[in-house]
Amino acid sequence: MHxxxxxxxxxxxxQxxxxxxRNGETVIIxxxxTPVARLVPPEFIMTAAQALADLPTTLTPNQAQAWTDDSRADFNDAVRDPWA
Known part of the structure; x- marks a missing residue:
């Protein structure tokens, strides 16, 4: 910290x-x-592409269907009013 x-x-x-x-270093202003502020680098945020990068590039049809079924398990196709 400088x-x-x-x-x-x-x-x-x-600069x-x-x-x-670049350095991920905190700077005190x-x-x-008298210290009045601190510049802090943001926390690392992983994108969806980064999170999925280690998955196999291809799935078998059964794996793909299982993935789709699992991802939609708690949803239905009905339109919902988010304000209700």
Whole structure:
């Protein structure tokens, strides 16, 4: 974790944000030698494509049908009013 001044942040915003994104490091921003904010990289979020990347690329017809049946097990085809 490193500390910068609010003035440095204003002058070098792009470089500082790039460094936070690239290094995953938290940066403390100070004004008059007092910490006033903290820049924190976001938590890692896995996309659906990343989550499914380790699955086999092809499924047998039985596996595909089982997958479809399982994914729809708790749903029906009726249109539902989300506000009701």
């Amino acid at each position: 500390t910068i001044t609010a003035t440095d942040l204003a002058r070098q915003t792009r 500082i944000l790039d460094a936070v994104a 100070e004004r008059n030698n």
